[in-house]
Amino acid sequence: MKIKCPFCGQFASEKKFDYLYHNANPVTGESVVVKDAKCFHCESCHEEWFNKAQEDSIQDFVDRAMRKPLTPMEIKQIRESLPFKTKKEVADFLCLNSKAFVRWENGYTGPNMANDLLLRLVAYSEANFNFVKKLHETNFAFVPTHYFFVNEFLKKEEIVTMQVEFPKAEESTQAILAAEGYIARNDEEYGEEYYLDDKIAA
Numbered sequence: 001m002k003i004k005c006p007f008c009g010q011f012a013s014e015k016k017f018d019y020l021y022h023n024a025n026p027v028t029g030e031s032v033v034v035k036d037a038k039c040f041h042c043e044s045c046h047e048e049w050f051n052k053a054q055e056d057s058i059q060d061f062v063d064r065a066m067r068k069p070l071t072p073m074e075i076k077q078i079r080e081s082l083p084f085k086t087k088k089e090v091a092d093f094l095c096l097n098s099k100a101f102v103r104w105e106n107g108y109t110g111p112n113m114a115n116d117l118l119l120r121l122v123a124y125s126e127a128n129f130n131f132v133k134k135l136h137e138t139n140f141a142f143v144p145t146h147y148f149f150v151n152e153f154l155k156k157e158e159i160v161t162m163q164v165e166f167p168k169a170e171e172s173t174q175a176i177l178a179a180e181g182y183i184a185r186n187d188e189e190y191g192e193e194y195y196l197d198d199k200i201a202a
């Protein structure tokens with residue numbers, strides 16, 4: 001891939017290199033080597049730079065390298081912290097296979113990221129734990145308004161629906177056009193409102 005160097009105007013080409021990415025983990029300050037990172041390199045002025053795609057690809061690599069699932073020890077810690085006696089009880093509570101904790105805790109396999117997330121969520125707060133408990137007690141019945149985000153979304157939907165319903169059939173053409181987003185303009189000479197064929201930008 002050849003492009004024009006933005007610094008000197010000569011041709012530049014893409015090069016691959018191992019890029020030492022500092023502070024990849026903002027908590028530990030850990031660095032990571034991005035294998036075969038790409039950047040542009042100018043033979044004439046020796047400038048080097050990244051375009052957006054190259055930057056994104058490096059960021060993806062770093063995110064994947066840094067995202068580490070819970071270790072067997074950490075999984076055991078979470079499992080033991082929950083108020084159950086057996087591994088099977090914890091597994092049932094989290095809708096996991098009853099053998100899952102045996103496999104994860106001996107390191108034979110690890111949880112996928114979704115189950116990893118589930119373990120973290122349930123261990124994170126009493127509210128999260130009680131929520132799962134309530135789901136079991138109600139046989140996982142889904143009541144949309146019990147869910148914060150769904151509830152907020154429904155409230156917004158209601159407002160939109162009210163706005164859409166506003167122009168009634170018997171209302172004037174002006175009101176209907178206005179409700180559809182047409183801009184009203186006053187004709188000073190005749191004192192009438194008229195509408196151009198353009199809508200208010202969303």
Ligand SMILES: [Zn+2]
Nearest residue numbers: 005008042045
């Ligand atoms: Zn150059």
